[in-house]
Amino acid sequence: MAILERNDTGAVARLTLNAPEKLNALSDAMLAALQEEFDRLREQSHIRAVIIAGAGKAFCAGHDLKEMTQGRQAEDGGKAYFADLFARCAQVMLSIRALPQPVIAQPHGIATAAGCQLVATCDMAVAAEGTRFGVNGVNIGLFCSTPMVALSRNIPRKQAFEMLTTGAFIDTDRARDLGLINRAVPAEQLEGAANELAETVAAKLGVAVKIGKEAFYNQIEMPLERAYDYTGQVMVENMMHRDTAEGISAFIEKRPPEWQQD
Numbered sequence: 001m002a003i004l005e006r007n008d009t010g011a012v013a014r015l016t017l018n019a020p021e022k023l024n025a026l027s028d029a030m031l032a033a034l035q036e037e038f039d040r041l042r043e044q045s046h047i048r049a050v051i052i053a054g055a056g057k058a059f060c061a062g063h064d065l066k067e068m069t070q071g072r073q074a075e076d077g078g079k080a081y082f083a084d085l086f087a088r089c090a091q092v093m094l095s096i097r098a099l100p101q102p103v104i105a106q107p108h109g110i111a112t113a114a115g116c117q118l119v120a121t122c123d124m125a126v127a128a129e130g131t132r133f134g135v136n137g138v139n140i141g142l143f144c145s146t147p148m149v150a151l152s153r154n155i156p157r158k159q160a161f162e163m164l165t166t167g168a169f170i171d172t173d174r175a176r177d178l179g180l181i182n183r184a185v186p187a188e189q190l191e192g193a194a195n196e197l198a199e200t201v202a203a204k205l206g207v208a209v210k211i212g213k214e215a216f217y218n219q220i221e222m223p224l225e226r227a228y229d230y231t232g233q234v235m236v237e238n239m240m241h242r243d244t245a246e247g248i249s250a251f252i253e254k255r256p257p258e259w260q261q262d
Contacts, residue, residue: 004033005055011048011202012195013041013101020056026114027064031088038095045261048202048209050099051194052122053106059131062113062147063089086146089114093121093150097217100210102201106194107131108187112169116180117147120154123213125181126197128190132169133180139167154180205247206261211238 005016017024071081105119108128135144155178172184185193215234219227250257
């Protein structure tokens with residue numbers, strides 16, 4: 001049984017964290033499997049949207065604390081292992097941002113610590129009603145500093161800081177209001193809702209979405225004037241693509257576009 005399952009339907013790839021007995025913890029094996037799959041997806045232009053889901057009763061409970069405890073057995077008390085672990089986890093999160101395809105989280109049950117970080121890192125999220133989100137490491141004496149990076153870039157800073165320092169959980173209504181997730185649906189509708197969003201995105205011109213995703217994250221960290229200058233150049237690049245020309249012509253001529261989608 002694979003620790004990470006992949007199933008493709010048309011232009012949508014579904015990745016399922018498949019370690020339900022560990023609440024799909026981001027173990028060494030899980031991080032390696034995710035990184036391998038992201039490296040593969042980055043080169044697969046026929047895939048135009050990605051969904052990340054979890055098997056069993058939870059989406060992801062964060063890092064594997066038992067593995068981390070075992071890491072302490074090294075002569076240095078685990079310092080080198082922990083540094084490597086958090087670097088590998090950060091690379092997985094950065095790989096999601098670097099993917100040309102939009103990535104949709106499909107959380108249910110709980111998404112805690114690095115599991116909440118995974119939700120915050122994805123480009124969009126559709127959650128099951130009743131899902132609980134938390135960066136609760138502080139409750140066991142470990143401040144969620146790396147999950148904080150993604151969380152604080154998703155929700156207002158005072159709310160993020162409250163979650164980080166109290167270890168309190170938020171529900172789907174609060175997560176939606178804060179911007180951590182796009183929407184919440186009944187559990188029985190979760191997979192269908194995530195698929196619908198992914199298929200909507202996948203139906204667009206892939207090169208335009210690829211250009212747009214990269215530009216979205218680049219411009220959001222720029223000063224206003226520089227952002228306009230940069231995105232103007234991006235739109236020029238987009239306009240020069242043959243499928244964009246076809247899409248505009250099709251709109252003017254009131255017909256469906258005939259995109260080559262390479």
